[in-house]
Amino acid sequence: MGDGAPARRTRRAFWWPAALAAVVALGLGVPALVGGGTPAVGSPSAAAPATPGTDSPEAGFARDMATHHQQAIDMSFIVRDRTQDQAVRTLAFDIINTQANQRGMLMGFLDQWGLTQASSAKPMAWMGHTYAPHDGALMPGMATNTELEKLRSLSGRDAEVFYLQLMINHHKGGADMAQAYVDAAKNDAEKRLAKGMVDAQRSEILLMTDMLTERGAQPAPAGS
Template sequence: MSAALTRRTRWAVGSAVAVALLFAGAATVASARGDGAASAPLTPAADSADAGFARDMAVHHQQAVEMSFLVRDTTDDEDVRRLAYDIANTQANQRGMLLGWLDLWELPKTAPEGQGPMAWMADAHGGHSGHSGHDMQDMKGMEGMDHDGALMPGMATRTELERLRKARGKQAEILFLQLMTDHHKGGVAMARGCAEQCAVAVEGRLARGMVEAQQSELDLMADMLTARGAAPRP
């Protein structure tokens, strides 16, 4: 891999870690002072966008951590291993924050009865948030469904995870980058939904930080796939 792309890898993953640390600090303040303001802390309802995003993104992030550890053990490529490590580190930290907020709000980590994954993204008119592209249409079609273990948009199926476990070297690198690209696209759409709908200020800021960091990693992964003679999946 070129020196320029290696530098870009280091910059992108370093930025992702910096964003995670920034919002970890914000979460500490929010835990002590509610939403960071002088007023009383906001406690969302169990079926709110705030709670739904925290629950669903925690699950979404957990799979990203799993995939990152899988590829770390199946390739010797320094750039892919660095990217995988930083995705795992960043998303594990963010997952802890999201689950911590649910504990702080004394809300369950599972959806209310009858509410499937992504139900929180439906707006007051029964539609979806303003991002109406194919990613949002995919979300609508997946509500309450389990597609071979893929509970939410962008998540890898059980079959795809098994392929990643068995892959080695360049094959593993390409598959990981393709699966993580899909994963990030789903995560970006979810984070945008929270940025629009979440009422807790610090959670909205975290969601906007996720969009920025994961979009940067999407650009990086596209370059890494090109360097390996491959491309994101259609």
């Protein structure tokens, strides 16, 4: 095994417990995140924050990231059934649970604000981003319908490698979008959720890159 193996084992040993703790924390923290906490009566922050409008960055990010997350969940279910490799199946399970949990929180924000889960706005318009959807890929990092069909056709190591390549690009797009919201956020609860996404997904990119290396492969160019 090469000189980088101990570092990879250390990173993975640290990452999995942390990821599990994050899932548990997210599950327990839904009411606090959606409500944003309850200030003491009479305190300077006791006044209710303004409700975001349907064209606000808060609403746009919630809708777009929910869509982005759903594809990650779908891809993870696909690879779960296409390989018996425990490391990849564990990663897929973690992504399914974490992103489904976060997706529920995002939908909860919209419901709390009395806003619809969908709108006629173009994806990422809230952040001034111009992106031309193609073949089912609605936002940067998302896989195309053709790529999803290819993933469904593979098995074993081939499925593992292609899934990891797709998910690395997916996470890059998702982390960039979450960071854009963090930079523009006016809702503290949603900002904390987005910041957690940035940190977790960038950590997972490092993990998945190591997993590809172990399989003799490399990340695919974005948009490939």
